[in-house]
Amino acid sequence: MPVKLTEVARQAGVSLATASRVLNGSSRTPAADIAERVKTAAEELGYVANAQAQALARSTTGLVGLVVHDIADPYFSAIAHGVQQASLDTHHQVLLAGTDIEGDAGSPGGAELAAVNAFISYRTDAIILAASRLLDEDPRLIKALSQYIKNGGRVVTLGVSSIPEAQVVNVENHDGAAALAGALLEQGIGRFVILAGPHERNTARIRVEGFTERLAQADLQPLAVVHGAFTSQGGYDSTLEYLDTLGTGAEFDAALKPDGGSPLCILAANDVMALGAMTALRSRGLRIPEDVQVAGFDDIPTLRDHFPGLTTYRLPLEDIGRMAAHVALVPSAKQPPAVTGAVVLRESAGATVPQGN
Known part of the structure; x- marks a missing residue:
């Protein structure tokens, strides 16, 4: 059976509310010696904090959802690596979903919609859509993300989309x-x-x-x-x-x-x-x-x-991922300039001396 917070409070000799403030990240911080007593008790008992309780106390889950098309595609894995690096800077963990296997009885965009709905249900602080946007977005996706943004979530797309109020990382x-x-x-x-x-x-x-x-x-x-x-x-x-x-x-x-x-x-x-x-x-x-x-x-x-x-x-793929995470997780972040790259000539197109690595 998982150790309960009441057991931690009892061993530390504090109230349940005090134990919760220490372990769930409340802005009301008890004295240092009391906090240390609670943390020691939690460690000795093997207590694992309840993520939902922490989210309520902090008004944040510390989670960001990332939707890619194909997890195995090196393009998306490079972007995901950049997202993860920048997310750690703001103490966030990344939830990753791929859309190459369609859900919702195979309907267009079904897997992406299912992933977005799951991220919304987990109350992620932000959702990053790394897959190329559709010329005509699924109205169900627009509705779900519009409500999510209205409720305080942040949405970032790579490239322009018709999702209202979504932040955009533009690529040239x-x-x-x-x-x-x-x-x-x-x-x-x-x-x-x-x-x-x-x-x-x-x-x-x-x-x-x-x-x-x-x-x-x-x-x-x-x-x-x-x-x-x-x-x-x-x-x-x-x-x-x-x-x-x-x-x-x-x-x-x-x-x-x-x-x-x-x-x-x-x-x-x-x-x-x-x-x-x-x-x-x-x-x-x-x-x-x-x-x-x-x-x-x-x-x-x-x-x-x-x-x-x-x-x-x-293209600087990892940088693109870092930009997307920064825009998603730093509310004061401004719209970044469009991402540019450079031509690299190699042997496949007749270059005698390969450029770059």
Whole structure:
């Protein structure tokens, strides 16, 4: 049986109220010798404080909820690490939920809504939505979070959303995508296939807009824009879908690299899709970058384990997580400036000397 607070109070020789003030964090602090007596008694008896009682005493649970799409995705794990680091600075613990397995009978956004409702029921001090926001948010999610904010909770999204009064950490996805496309053009690449991810996700859509607008400035259009999941499997499937349109044999070879034509580059809206594309290319016997070049976006930490090195646009992912937690947990925090990154050219897009790590 768990040790009760009344037992701690009895052993310490104090009232139940005094024991509660010491162990549950009340602003009314007993004298130092009394507090020490209570803490010693709690330690000797193995008493564990009741989190709900502490929350009532402090008007805070010391918890922050973080919603990601896929816990195994290095993009989200890097952001989560940054959130955890900053949360510890304000004495908060992170509750983590992934949405890659849909809940609520498989309805769109069901897993995210279930996670948010759980965080609200645990009375978390803040909720951070790290997954890319939908073009059209679930009305049930908007209703739940609007009430949560009205009741004093704080909500932070990565990228713009239609959630009223949510704080936002903006990422320069459009300009970063344009910069990456521009760098590839300067490398002499003139033929692109874009792996666009899901159109309904703001991050994917905005990055694709950045790619296509920069290509249009050079009077170019992508050979194809292929939509699919924002995952490695999505990149794999989308690449094979495009390759299957090129025919076979000599027809395939001519379409892949016309005589005297510029190399073909698969430009993916994130790194994990680009890695899936590389696997798909190898499955068809194609070499990277000799036959097809590849570029991604984000510069996820695990890229150092892949060869050839992937050309990408580097975002400070852990810093993004730290910013989100700071905005969520420090009420006086101001809206941070938009997060920018830098193009990193590596061997996958023909760079002879890899840049960065």
